[in-house]
Amino acid sequence: MELKQIDKTLYKQRLNRFQGGLVAMLFVVGLAASSFYIELFGNPDGSNFIYNLAGVITAVLSAILLFSLIKEKPYMAEIRYMWKLKQELNRIYRASRKLEAALEDEQNSEVFHTALVIRYFSLHGSRHLYQLEDNTLTLDDLNKQIEEFDERLASLGKTISTDDYRAELIQQL
Numbered sequence: 191m192e193l194k195q196i197d198k199t200l201y202k203q204r205l206n207r208f209q210g211g212l213v214a215m216l217f218v219v220g221l222a223a224s225s226f227y228i229e230l231f232g233n234p235d236g237s238n239f240i241y242n243l244a245g246v247i248t249a250v251l252s253a254i255l256l257f258s259l260i261k262e263k264p265y266m267a268e269i270r271y272m273w274k275l276k277q278e279l280n281r282i283y284r285a286s287r288k289l290e291a292a293l294e295d296e297q298n299s300e301v302f303h304t305a306l307v308i309r310y311f312s313l314h315g316s317r318h319l320y321q322l323e324d325n326t327l328t329l330d331d332l333n334k335q336i337e338e339f340d341e342r343l344a345s346l347g348k349t350i351s352t353d354d355y356r357a358e359l360i361q362q363l
Contacts, residue, residue, distance in 0.1 A: 191274065191275065191278050191311075191315075191355065191356075191357065192352065192353060193275075193314060193315060193318050193352050194271060196268045196271060196272075196322065197268070198321075198322050200268060201268040201269070201272065201322060204265060204266070204268055204269055205268075205269055205272075208266070208269060212253060215249070215252065215253060215256070216249045216250070216253055217249075219245075219248060219249040219252050219253075220245045220246050220248070220249035221245065222245075223244065223245035223248035223249060224238075224241055224242045224244070224245025224246070225245070226245075227241035227244050227245055228241045228242075272319070272322065272323075275315060275318070275319055276319065278315065278357065279312060279315050279316060279319065281357070281360055282308055282311070282312045282360065283312075285308075285360050285363060288363040289305055289308055289309060289312075289363060291363075292304065292305035292363050293305045293306070293309060300362075301362065301363065303348070304359050304362050304363065305363065306343065306346075306348060306350055307350055307354045307355055307359060308355065308359055308360060308363070309339060310339065310343070310350045310351075310352065310354075310355070311352050311354075311355035313332065313335055313336045313339055314336065314352050315352070316332055317329070317332050317333065317336060320332060
């Protein structure tokens with residue numbers, strides 16, 4: 191996965207519209223479906239919990255269907271990219287124990303180099319994500335980690351780029 195420069199303002203605008211539309215859709219469809227189910231099958235004097243739950247389930251299924259229809263549209267490109275970046279960073283995080291062990295094992299040069307590439311992508315991908323989402327609370331700490339890691343790479347005589355990263359590398363740890 192490559193780190194792309196995207197328009198932060200456009201991304202935030204589209205994300206906010208998408209999330210707002212999703213919430214409105216869940217509310218309207220859930221309420222309408224619940225009312226419809228209660229009108230058809232409900233008991234005026236009893237509990238209609240099942241029909242309310244069916245309305246919520248209908249709304250969620252409608253949202254999933256809508257998302258599957260629009261996810262490949264150009265309007266969703268920035269949102270889809272950020273979603274994929276978050277998924278990839280999460281995959282790296284889940285392999286962090288193996289990654290830390292591989293970063294300590296300088297004797298196994300192939301695995302060590304793979305671990306360096308993964309860590310480099312993880313750090314720079316996280317910074318990219320934090321900057322686009324205005325997560326400034328941890329950005330200073332992350333920049334410090336990147337600086338320390340870059341110093342380690344320099345002392346090892348290694349040159350690594352985010353373009354060196356591929357998702358399959360995690361399996362090689």
